[in-house]
Amino acid sequence: AGLLLNARHLPFGLAVADLLGKRWPTRLLGAHLMVDESVAFALSQREPARRRAAYWLCGGMLFVGWNTGVVLGGWAGRVVGSSESLGLDAAFPACMVALLLPSLLPPRNQDAEAGARERAAKARKVALVGALIALVLTPWLPMGLPVILSILAVGVALR
Incomplete structure (x- = not known):
C-alpha cells in the first residue's frame, strides 16, 4: 500500500523536474517539497517563471506549516488529552x-x-x-x- 501510494511521486517528479534547477543540492531540496499541493499549484501556472515560483512558494509554506503544526499539535496533545x-x-x-x-x-x-x-x-x-x-x-x-x-x-x- 505504501509503495502504491508513493508511486505518484514518479510522475510528479517527471512533471516538475524542470522547476527544481540543475544543481543537485537544489534538486534535493526541491524533491523534499514535492507534495500533491505544490505540484498542483505549479502545474496550474502557464509561464515557466510562475510555475517555478508557485512550486517553491507552496512547497516552502507547506513545509513550514506542516512542521509547525506537528510541534504545536504534539504539545497541545499533551495538554488537551483526548481529541x-x-x-x-x-x-x-x-x-x-x-x-x-x-x-x-x-x-x-x-x-x-x-x-x-x-x-x-x-x-x-x-x-x-x-x-x-x-x-x-x-x-x-x-x-x-x-x-x-x-x-x-x-x-x-x-x-
Whole structure:
C-alpha cells in the first residue's frame, strides 16, 4: 500500500523536474517539497517563471506549516488529552466536504455551457450515492471502511 501510494511521486517528479534547477543540492531540496499541493499549484501556472515560483512558494509554506503544526499539535496533545472530546475527529470529513462543495454547486454563470451544468449534476449524484453508501454501512462495518467503500459511487457513476 505504501509503495502504491508513493508511486505518484514518479510522475510528479517527471512533471516538475524542470522547476527544481540543475544543481543537485537544489534538486534535493526541491524533491523534499514535492507534495500533491505544490505540484498542483505549479502545474496550474502557464509561464515557466510562475510555475517555478508557485512550486517553491507552496512547497516552502507547506513545509513550514506542516512542521509547525506537528510541534504545536504534539504539545497541545499533551495538554488537551483526548481529541475526540473536542470533536476534532470531524475535521477531516468537514475538509473533504469543503473541497467537494464547489464541484457540487451549479455553475454561477447563467450562460455556463451545458456540459458544465451536466458535470455539476453528475457530481451531485455521485456525492449523494457515496454518502448513502457510507451512511447505510456505518452501523455494521468498522470505522473508516464505509467511507472507503463509498468510493463505489464513482463506479456507479461511470456506468
